[in-house]
Amino acid sequence: MNKHTLISLLALTLGLASATGLSPVPGSGRPDAFARAGDRLPLRSLGLDTVTGAQIQIPGVPPRTLKMTVNAAGRTELTVPDLPPGRVTVTLTRAGQRITRELDVLPPTTGHPAFRSLTNPGLSFEREQVLPDQVQVLLNPALTGAALNRRLEALRRYGTITTETLRLPTTNARLAPPTGSPCGGTLAVIQLGRGQALEEVLNALLADTSGDIWYPDPISSTKTPAALAQVRPGPFQSAPLQQAVPGVRGNLPAPQTGSFYYQPNLTPSGPRPALGMPRRGLGGAGSTIAVLDTGFSPVLDLHGELPSSRVMTPLNALQPAGAGTFTGTGDFWEGHGTQVAILAAGGQSGVAPQATALPVKVCGPDLDGRAVCTTRSVLRGVCLALDSVPANRLVLNLSLGGSVPTNAIHAALNWAEQQGVVVVAAGGNQGLNGHPPEYPAAFARPGVGSQRQLNLLAVASVRPGGPAGWTYSGFSTRGNYLNVSAPGEALDIGHPYLYSGTSFAAPLVAGAAALVQGAGLNRAPAAPQNALSTALSAQAASALQAVSVKAFMLSPARVRSMPGIEPTPDLSKY
Template sequence: MNKHTLISLLALTLGLASATGLSPVPGSGRPDAFARAGDRLPLRSLGLDTVTGAQIQIPGVPPRTLKVTVNAAGRTELTVPDLPPGRVTVTLTRAGQRITRELDVLPPTTGHPAFRSLTNPGLSFEREQVLPDQVQVLLNPALTGAALNRRLETLRRYGTVTAETLRLPTTNARLAPPTGSPCGGTLAVIQLGSGQTLEEVLNALLADNSGDIWYPDPISSTKTPAALAQVRPGPFQSAPPQQAVPGVRGNLPAPQTGSFYYQPNRSPLRPGRVLGAARRDLGGAGSTIAVLDTGFSAALDLHGELPSSRVMTPLNALQPAGAGTFSGTGDFWEGHGTQVAILAAGGQSGVAPQATALPIKVCAPDLDGRAVCTTRSVLRGVCLALDSVPANRLVLNLSLGGSVPTNAIHAALNWAEQQGAVVVAAGGNQGLNGHPPEYPAAFARPGVGSQRQLNLLAVASVRPGGPAGWTYSGFSTRGNYLNVSAPGEALNIGHPYLYSGTSFAAPLVAGAAALVQGAGLNLTPATPQNALRTAVSAQAASALQAVSVKAFMLSPARVRSMPGIEPTPDLSKY
């Protein structure tokens, strides 16, 4: 008996309506409703018509603070608590029986400060917002031809619809998408018409149980520092304008406002020295690290660490897949994506000097000189990577993040893991601002309802210091989803500037994953992850590679001992 059949039976017993949720990708269930923090949610949106005599519970919220009222139409409404964006469960208990629904909390409307700065308690800043007039809808990949056109026509009742395929054209695609891939379908974007509200349209789409609509989502758009996981790590001195440097191929631009080129008041670190050197036969050959970031420019690879022979044709995910996917891929700002690729796979500074890099541009320059990444572009980027490289030879590096999760991205990453890909994400740089969770890294937190905990590696930043030899970087976000750390402060890769942020810690872990993946160590009988095979037998067999790579990377013989801090890979143990 599946989850929703059981809920329906309980609902009949309690006199409650049945749930609307579906799980198009197993482990990536849809919510039963969307609502903004602070808004009044009609309980019928959760499939609940009457709650007389029932107790309502939301984890982490004292029951006495939950406010339930009856509106003028006689409908019962729940005031959504001021919770961080993401999935929560709403449980009703009556006469010893329980029924649970799943709610996706959206950020409040503009004007509701959510977090206060710990460094200056008198200041607060707004939560990341979602676009108030757009909805993205990931459709069932089985919809084609006339059936697809009919479904798109029904979406037009909510506004103007544009649609795109998430795949490359057949003439360019490297791989055919296996059945069930969320990347094999159509992504529609609805520009809401007059009188349509975001929450109403999202909930109307959730109520469609035809199976045509897989994941309706809001669209969030983040800017740096949040978008690229960058903040200033405490006291620092901005690097001087770039001058010509003898012995290098090019010049980096002068740092801009919000620069991630920092000169913290501490000694620089050479990643290769502090992580140790892996065996010579472990270089990551055969593994590809997809860097979803700001693009790639060889001119910003000052020492030529990534020759063209180890860089796949860069892709552009800022627009729908097509001829434009292969143009406009150059890096911008100050080369964030290029530097991340170097740390992962560079010949001198990278962890996996024999791995291949696949740069995918998912962030664009904004008018104020900062970078902006939309969830739609990130979803495209994940699908382009899966379209280009066999999943069991792929490491996805996402040195980006935002506070609003996207269900379609969870589904795509979940499916990628089930096919054997390893996912690495920057844990966030909000350590000085209340530690709000950052997605997609926070998808590694314990699962909620039908949305499972992903096996991705969520990376914190550490620096030398403390009794164990390492301590958290002050800017690094902390939370129950972080499961590995790496040096991420004042990194020196032979450029005139130093790099700080979880954005730069993440590719060191991605490189370590490529070492394991490229050498096939995750399949060696003697490796410790084989003990996990029984424990994870309930998971799809295709997910074993991602699980075993993680287990091997974090086995006790291959990490540094740091009490209270997530383990850091020690490459000299490989």
């Protein structure tokens, strides 16, 4: 996926139980504090008032480079290192005692260059920026009526508020209280008032111990770096012009000669198998792949690979579920969501040609016609998919992302996994830009503190070549969170374009997950006897699904049944 054209407003100790008995999702704990890289963070924000004689440590940061100062009020402050956005632990050791706190690092303020290219010295671009004047807050789903109104009134001290209620998944309610779903909760967005500083508001919300506030998060944005034009065949351009394609049902945007992710296919000759046609009863029947993307348009399915019998009614998550309509699900921006759905479940070009597709539109066009995905729409999309398909038959494909993680997104995907859903995410297309981690795929990295490592499948892109038969695509991000790969370069499905990007590698893995589900290879453990064992059983089933899909993707026996196809390498240990 051309992630550089997306604006992804993506941005945890377990919270205290509220009076209602609900608590945040286990394994999706909140941080102790938020701070930007380069900020001087008062250690008091981490609950540490006295640090005299203490040694401070942050993984990956040489202790001698950590700067501690005392401000005018006599408080000790830590200068936050220039770390990538995400969760880190801060450990203070004094007199043999260790105190550990969790810090969510935000990107620096506008103007800070970061993530300098490892392969092109001197190339840099500005990090994804956190919006300085907006905060989103996911509230306890049990808050209703007068209690909810009181909490919202209290939040208005920070600015003006807009609210919505996320769809409660009634299809998937395997986990009983005290563990609650983040879906069904009220999501409030605060437009900060004058004099309200972002980090101070976030940390004030974290200090609330009532249990009403589950996940406060910043909102972030990223834009296409102009510098990319220096190292790629040409800058990406959306194609407003349409061209007729002889012999197909509909039009496609005119190919852009300089496009990196959408290269012209000079001889489109009809759909071609991506990973082979169904063999030995493996076709994905009974499994549904929810494609959270730019929408779906049958006219862009040029060869009719996804008939209406295998496409659930598309959903539009760009507006709150309570807005009363799910219309406006049509695709745009060169049909990104439609292509992803075809690669996952197309009848001829897809990996799971008997699976059902559920298109969920979570990205809309900005003023330039490029895709914009918001935190709210992704949360809505996850909840809508969970409400539409039984968990043990659902695969979520997320060919989107950004460099700033959002705790509420982690919680929603974590809860979905605990229900037995398989989550697949594109690993990122920033191989030429220093390999910054991309979320939500990077939630598959080793867990930090109270934020567990998710079982999702984080996908890198490979192409034929190299001693092992496959090698990384030059654009593909590399990192310790990537755990599976698939072809993602110049994929030919008989369209006027060849498609490249981890966005297009991800649906191949999602299709493999559907084959695993359809074949019953992801059998859950024995029926649990209580709520706790239910949670553990569901989580184990999710992990088993992820392992099964990796084994399936890498299985020589599976691959040998498809002439001309080689197994993709396992990138989990590089």
